Structure formats: structure tokens, C-alpha cells
Amino acid sequence: MSTSAGSIEADRYGYYGRSPVKPPDWSDKIPTYIFTGGFAGASSLLAFPARLRGNDALARPLLYGAAAGAMVSTYCLIMDLGRPERFMNMLRVFKPTSPMNMGVYIFSVYSSAAMLAAAADATGVARPVGRACEGVAALVGPAMATYTGVLIADTAVPTWNEGRVTIPSLFAATSAAAAGAWGMLFAPPQRADAARRFAVFGAVGALIASKRLHAEVGPILKESFKAKEAVKLGRSATVLAFSGTACALLAKKSRFFGVVAGALLFTGALAEKFSVYRAGYISAKDPKYAVTLQRQRIDARGGEPTRLREPSHDGRPAGSVSA
Amino acid sequence: MSTFIDLTGAAAQSATYGADEQQRMGFFTDTTLCIGCKACEVACKEWNELPEDGYEFTGWSYDNTRELNGNTWRHVTFVEQFSGRSAGTGRWLMESDVCKHCTHAGCLDVCPTGAIMRSEFGTVVIQQDVCNGCGYCIVGCPFGVIGLKEAEGTTGKCTLCYDRLKAGEEPACAKACPTDSIQFGAVDELRERAEKRLEAVQGRFDGAQLYGTDTGDGVGGTGSMFLLLDKPEVYGLPPDPIVPTKDLPQMWRAAGVGAALLVAACVAAAVRA
Numbered sequence: 324m325s326t327s328a329g330s331i332e333a334d335r336y337g338y339y340g341r342s343p344v345k346p347p348d349w350s351d352k353i354p355t356y357i358f359t360g361g362f363a364g365a366s367s368l369l370a371f372p373a374r375l376r377g378n379d380a381l382a383r384p385l386l387y388g389a390a391a392g393a394m395v396s397t398y399c400l401i402m403d404l405g406r407p408e409r410f411m412n413m414l415r416v417f418k419p420t421s422p423m424n425m426g427v428y429i430f431s432v433y434s435s436a437a438m439l440a441a442a443a444d445a446t447g448v449a450r451p452v453g454r455a456c457e458g459v460a461a462l463v464g465p466a467m468a469t470y471t472g473v474l475i476a477d478t479a480v481p482t483w484n485e486g487r488v489t490i491p492s493l494f495a496a497t498s499a500a501a502a503g504a505w506g507m508l509f510a511p512p513q514r515a516d517a518a519r520r521f522a523v524f525g526a527v528g529a530l531i532a533s534k535r536l537h538a539e540v541g542p543i544l545k546e547s548f549k550a551k552e553a554v555k556l557g558r559s560a561t562v563l564a565f566s567g568t569a570c571a572l573l574a575k576k577s578r579f580f581g582v583v584a585g586a587l588l589f590t591g592a593l594a595e596k597f598s599v600y601r602a603g604y605i606s607a608k609d610p611k612y613a614v615t616l617q618r619q620r621i622d623a624r625g626g627e628p629t630r631l632r633e634p635s636h637d638g639r640p641a642g643s644v645s646a
Numbered sequence: 647m648s649t650f651i652d653l654t655g656a657a658a659q660s661a662t663y664g665a666d667e668q669q670r671m672g673f674f675t676d677t678t679l680c681i682g683c684k685a686c687e688v689a690c691k692e693w694n695e696l697p698e699d700g701y702e703f704t705g706w707s708y709d710n711t712r713e714l715n716g717n718t719w720r721h722v723t724f725v726e727q728f729s730g731r732s733a734g735t736g737r738w739l740m741e742s743d744v745c746k747h748c749t750h751a752g753c754l755d756v757c758p759t760g761a762i763m764r765s766e767f768g769t770v771v772i773q774q775d776v777c778n779g780c781g782y783c784i785v786g787c788p789f790g791v792i793g794l795k796e797a798e799g800t801t802g803k804c805t806l807c808y809d810r811l812k813a814g815e816e817p818a819c820a821k822a823c824p825t826d827s828i829q830f831g832a833v834d835e836l837r838e839r840a841e842k843r844l845e846a847v848q849g850r851f852d853g854a855q856l857y858g859t860d861t862g863d864g865v866g867g868t869g870s871m872f873l874l875l876d877k878p879e880v881y882g883l884p885p886d887p888i889v890p891t892k893d894l895p896q897m898w899r900a901a902g903v904g905a906a907l908l909v910a911a912c913v914a915a916a917v918r919a
Contacts, residue, residue, distance in 0.1 A: 338723060338882030339706040341713060345790040348781045365908060372916035405779015405799030409759070412778045416760035420891055423782050424758035465905035472904065473897040477756060477890045478785035484890055487897045491904035499911050520915035528911065607785070614879045617886035628863040628886050631750060 337610030344479045346607035352399035354600035357471040358593050359399065360430065361498030362505070363392025364460075364467025367437055369502050369521050371461035374454075381518055383444060384509035385502065389460060390441030393434035400430065422474040429466045436460040468498035475603060481613050482547045482606035483599075485540040490599065493532035499525030500564070501592040507571065508585035512578050519581070522588050523571050526564040529595055533560070536599070543615050547606040548598065556598035563591025663766040670768030671806060672869030673820065674836040675742055677881075678847055678854070679827035682708060682740035686720040689822035693807065694719065697797065713882075715793025716802035720744050720819050723881050741881050742819070742828055745770065745791045745804035746858060747869030748889065753803075755891040756786035761800075768833065769806040769869060777801055788865060788887035806869075833869050840871050851875050857883060864888030 337343060347353070370385035401410045414431070418424040436459035443453020472491030475483040483490065499521050506518025537545045548557050567587030574581035606612040620629060690696065696717045704710050707724035714721045721743045728736030751770045754762045761776035762783060772783070772792075777800035784792045784801060795802045807817035815821070820830035829836065837859050847854050853876045858868035864887050878885045 337879050338725070339704070339709075341882055343790055343879065343882055343884035344788065345784050345793065347785050348794050365912075368908065368912050369915070372912065376916070403780075405781070405794060405801070406777070409776075409778030412759040412761070412776055413780070416758075418758065418760065420755040420894065421758045421782070422894075422897070423756065423780060427758060465908045466901075468908055469901040469904040473894075473901045474782075476897045476900075477894055478782075479752060479788040479790070479884075479887075479890055480785050484893075487893060488900045491897070491901040492907055493904075495904035495908040499908055503915070516918075517916045521912060524911040524915060528907070610879075610882075613884060617884055618879070621886050628860060629888050630862050631864055631866050631889065631892060 336614045340610060342608055342610040342613055344481070344607050344613050346480065346604045350403055352403040354597050356396050356399040356403075357475075357494070357600070358497075358501070358596045359392040359395040360471060361468040361494055361596070362501040362592070363389040363396060363437055364433060364464035365495075365498035365502035365525075366392065366464070366505060367433075367440075367457070367460035368464040369506065369518065371457060373517060374457060378514055378517075380514040381506055381510040385506055386441045386444055386457065388502070388505045388509070389437045393437040396430065397434055422470060422477050426470045426474055429463060429470055433460060433463040433467045436463065465495070468495050475600075480603045480607040481616055482540055482544045483603040485544055485616070486536045486599075489532055489536040489539050493529060493536055493599065494596070496525050496528030496532050497592040497595045500529055500588045501525070504567070504585040504588035504592070506585075507574060507581045508589070512574060512576055512581045515581060516575075519571050519574060519584075522584070523568050526568045526588050526591065529592065530561065530564050533557075533595065541616075543619075544606055544612055547602040547609075547612060550602065550605040550609070552605055553598050553601035556594045556601060560591050560595035560598055563587045563594060567591055662764075666766050668766045668768075670833040670869065671811060671831065672747055672769075672833040672836055672871065673744060673806075673817075674829045674831070674840050674871050674873070675744065676827050676829065676843060676873045677739065677741040677875055678851055678873060679825040680722070680740040680742060681825055681827075682722055682724060682738070683824060684711075684722050685822040685824060686742050686819035686828055687711060687718070687722060689818040690720040690804075693810070693818035694805070696802075714743055714745070714791045714803070716795035717793070719802070719804040725876070725880055727876075739875055739880065741872065741874065742823075743881070743883070744819070744870050745806075746789050746865070747804075747806060749861065749866030749868065750889040750891070751865070752786040752788050752889045752891060753783035753792055755889065756782045758782060765808055767806065767808075767811050769808065769811075771805045771808050772801060772803060774798065774800055774802075786890060788884055788889060790884075836871060840873060843873055847873070853877070864892065
């Protein structure tokens with residue numbers, strides 16, 4: 324409608340191509356954490372039934388994998404802070420409205436348990452305590468694998484916020500694929516049945532969830548997965564999940580196929596999580612996503628904004644007090 | 647779902663201050679009066695001891711500031727609406743943008759350390775000695791207001807000059823504004839003033855509309871309100887902001903479903919075929 328003077332062209336979607344929302348100012352340590360934390364949590368979960376059945380050949384690599392995942396997670400989580408020495412400030416409050424605050428409690432309990440469990444197993448010291456820790460880690464593991472979905476969904480980043488129903492399940496699935504893949508990599512094939520099935524459930528689940536996520540976010544935000552920063556990761560994730568699943572089906576007796584399937588599925592799970600992360604980044608960075616989404620929302624409501632709740636009788640929300 | 651937000655006690659004027667509770671204060675920025683002088687930007691930097699934004703030339707009309715961020719808490723936007731190159735056929739839009747001090751503030755809700763607080767003036771303030779620079783508020787804000795302060799490793803945004811308010815002074819930007827485009831006052835009063843002003847200018851300015859005055863919108867209305875002359879997105883403002891926490895219960899339920907599926911997959915995988 325309005326054109327600009329000279330060579331200056333205000334972007335039709337916004338203000339000189341600047342988005343009304345900001346993308347995250349996080350380094351790749353955060354998507355790495357989302358992956359390693361989920362992988363660790365699902366590994367602890369899978370280790371539990373293996374231990375119950377006395378299948379230590381599978382349980383032990385999973386315990387150590389979980390501990391390694393927890394260690395990498397700890398590093399990423401703390402070192403990405405602008406002030407790492409203030410990490411503990413997150414433990415000074417208990418704040419249900421902040422998924423990151425809730426997550427720090429989940430993470431603290433989980434990572435302590437996972438590392439203690441592995442340490443006890445490796446050294447043979449305080450075995451009963453170690454076993455109890457394995458139980459705690461298995462119990463908190465599913466929360467580790469899914470809370471990061473809530474963390475990124477509870478933002479103004481369009482693709483993450485609109486994908487809020489599916490993202491936690493997608494993260495659960497990729498975590499299962501990574502944990503199962505780890506089991507196939509480090510346990511002998513005849514003892515890795517559960518890992519193989521878990522990996523395949525995860526990989527297939529991730530393929531389904533990924534499709535659902537693209538549908539959930541709608542036709543405009545779906546484009547954010549096709550942006551050049553995200554598209555290769557998404558395609559790689561799909562190819563790796565399919566080929567990894569195929570190899571996993573051949574891996575019942577073959578260590579070779581087991582290792583190949585493990586490597587493919589582990590990498591595929593990593594790529595899937597990074598593709599969701601990158602798509603979100605793009606959806607916040609490029610103004611067309613937030614502006615088009617919100618404009619359509621207003622038009623669909625006949626010019627009205629989205630209501631937090633219906634106004635009370637005096638036209639004020641319940642949370643505010645008139646002066 | 648709506649009661650969830652009330653439970654946080656984080657909404658403006660949540661009565662946690664008791665006798666120390668003050669009137670909720672805010673801004674009304676009337677863009678019909680803005681002359682684009684950037685005195686507000688300078689006064690803000692000066693009073694709050696904020697570093698410069700760099701000396702790059704953007705080519706965005708007279709805007710070399712670009713955006714609100716950790717070290718820039720007032721930002722004057724410039725939009726040139728001219729058809730062709732002839733003078734007298736178009737108009738300039740200028741608007742001094744600032745933190746919205748939302749009734750339901752996304753940054754405050756998601757802050758994991760409690761560094762972001764609701765002041766006794768109903769404003770939203772980041773406590774610099776508590777913030778650990780996790781950056782969650784940057785994406786929690788539906789207006790893209792907050793940014794990292796590189797030198798400090800924390801995040802920053804407008805405090806509505808909390809220190810000046812405590813001393814009974816008005817914020818530096820409002821004090822410096824030579825045309826009263828930036829007006830400071832009690833939010834309820836400003837909202838009425840904004841509505842009156844809209845009535846007065848309607849017909850004189852194309853596209854005149856209020857922004858942030860609707861207490862029923864997705865953030866419960868804002869403490870910083872605006873009179874705009876075009877759609878919000880023209881100024882780089884979100885047309886339909888929603889506090890992300892609005893759907894938090896739904897998100898945790900979704901995580902519960904994901905966790906249950908994970909456990910089910912594990913049980914199914916572990917059962918001997």
C-alpha cells in the first residue's frame with residue numbers, strides 16, 4: 324500500500340525486515356542440551372527393565388551413556404548462561420510459571436541420580452545406593468526427555484509456540500531413538516532386543532510426530548522448516564530415521580547392522596531436534612511468520628485481538644486492581 | 647486456564663506490596679506529536695548509563711538504532727510513507743518504542759531466577775544483581791523488547807526509571823520529550839487520556855488507532871500505551887501479542903502425554919516377544 328522513498332523499502336511484513344519478536348540469543352549448547360538431556364533420560368528409563376531382567380550387558384552401557392549425557396548437559400546448561408557463576412540463582416525460587424525453573428529441578432535431581440548410579444556401578448562402592456539412584460533416574464528420565472518441549476513452546480517464538488501440543492512427544496520419540504541406538508551401539512546384538520525395539524519405536528514415532536508438528540503449526544509456519552538453515556537437518560533426520568530403522572530390522576543377529584543402525588538413528592535423532600530448533604529460530608527472525616500468523620488470527624476474529632479471558636464487568640482483567 | 651495465570655501473582659498490581667503498593671504507572675506515547683528528535687533515546691542512555699549501539703548506518707530512514715535491546719530501552723522508529731518521490735504526497739510516521747510493562751508479562755512469567763519482578767508501581771523490572779543471563783526472557787517477551795547486555799552477561803530493558811519513580815520523579819525519556827509525545831502517569835488515567843486523544847484526532851489522521859489500551863487483549867493490556875497512525879506491524883509491533891504462559895497448562899499436559907508414550911514404548915520394547 325505505502326511505498327518508501329529512494330532505495331529504502333520497508334518490508335511489507337514489518338519494520339525494515341525486523342521481526343516483532345526476537346529469536347533466542349542462545350548458542351548451539353542449548354539445542355545440544357535438549358538432545359543430550361533427552362537421550363540421557365530415555366537411556367535411564369530403558370536401563371531400568373534391563374537391570375530388572377538381569378541384562379547387565381545392556382543396562383550398563385545405558386547407565387554410562389546416561390551419565391555421559393548428564394555431564395554434557397550440565398556443561399551446556401551452565402556455560403550458555405551469560406553469568407555461569409549465577410547458575411544457582413535458579414534454585415533460589417520455585418516458580419511453576421517458568422518451565423526453565425521447573426526444568427532445573429528436574430535436571431538437578433535427574434543428573435545427580437544418573438551420575439551417582441554410573442559411579443556406583445563402575446566402582447562397586449555403595450551398590451544399593453547406586454541401584455536406588457538408577458530407579459530415581461528412570462523415574463525422572465521421561466520428564467527430562469519431554470520438559471524441554473514445554474521450555475521452548477512457552478515462548479513467543481511462533482513455530483515453537485504453535486507446535487506446543489506435538490513438540491514434547493516429538494522430543495520423547497527422538498530421545499527413545501537415541502537411547503535405543505546407544506544400546507545397539509554398545510551391547511551385543513543378542514542382548515540388545517529391547518534397545519532395538521525402543522530405537523525403532525522412537526524413530527517411527529519421531530517420523531509421525533514430525534509430520535503432525537508440520538500440520539499443527541499450519542501452512543505458514545510449516546515454511547520455517549523449509550528455510551535453508553533448517554531444511555537439510557529435517558531431510559537428514561527423515562533419511563537417517565528410515566535407513567536406521569531398516570538396518571535395525573536386520574540387526575537382530577548382526578553386530579555390524581546393529582552398529583550401523585545405532586549410528587544412523589542416533590545422528591537422526593540429533594538432526595531432528597536441531598531442525599526443530601532452527602525452524603523456531605527462523606520463525607522468530609523473519610517477520611513474515613509472526614506478522615502473518617497474528618494478522619490472520621485477528622482477521623479470523625473479525626478484527627478483535629486474542630482474549631486472555633473475557634473482560635470482567637468493569638472491563639479489567641481479574642489480575643489488575645483499579646487505582 | 648485463566649485462573650492459572652492469576653495463581654502466579656505476577657499480574658500487575660497483584661497486591662503483594664500491601665501498604666507500599668503504589669498506583670500503577672506507565673507511558674502514553676502519542677505518535678501524532680513525535681518529531682523524531684530522539685531526545686528520549688539519549689536521555690534514557692544518559693540516565694541509565696547505557697552504552698552506545700554502534701555507529702553503523704542502516705539506511706532505515708533516520709533510524710540507526712534499529713531495535714530495543716539490552717542496552718537500548720527507547721527506540722524511535724521512522725517510517726516514510728510516500729508514493730513516488732514528489733513532496734507533499736505522503737507522510738512520516740515516528741514512534742518512540744519502549745517496554746510495554748504488560749499486565750501479564752511473558753518475561754516475568756518465564757524468568758527462572760526470579761530476577762524479573764513486578765515493582766510496587768506495577769512495572770516490570772529486571773534485577774541486575776540476580777539475573778544470570780539465561781536469555782529465556784528474550785524469547786518469553788511477545789514484543790521482542792529484551793536483549794542481552796554483552797558486557798554484563800545479563801539481560802536488560804526499560805525499568806520505567808525505577809530509581810526516579812522511587813524519588814518521585816518522572817522517567818528520563820518523558821522528562822526530555824519536548825512535545826509531550828511521551829506522557830508519564832497513572833495507567834488508568836493515561837488510558838482515559840488516550841481514548842480522548844483518539845477521538846480528538848480521528849478524521850485528522852488516517853489510520854489513527856490505540857495500541858495496548860485493551861485490557862482484555864492477549865497480555866491483559868499494557869502499561870505503555872500508544873496512539874499509532876497505522877497498523878502496529880508497520881512500526882514493528884506485533885498486531886496480536888499473547889503472553890506465552892496463557893497456554894502453559896496445555897503444554898504440560900502435552901509433556902505428560904509425551905512422557906506416557908515414552909514409558910509405554912519402553913514397556914513394549916522390554917517385554918519379551
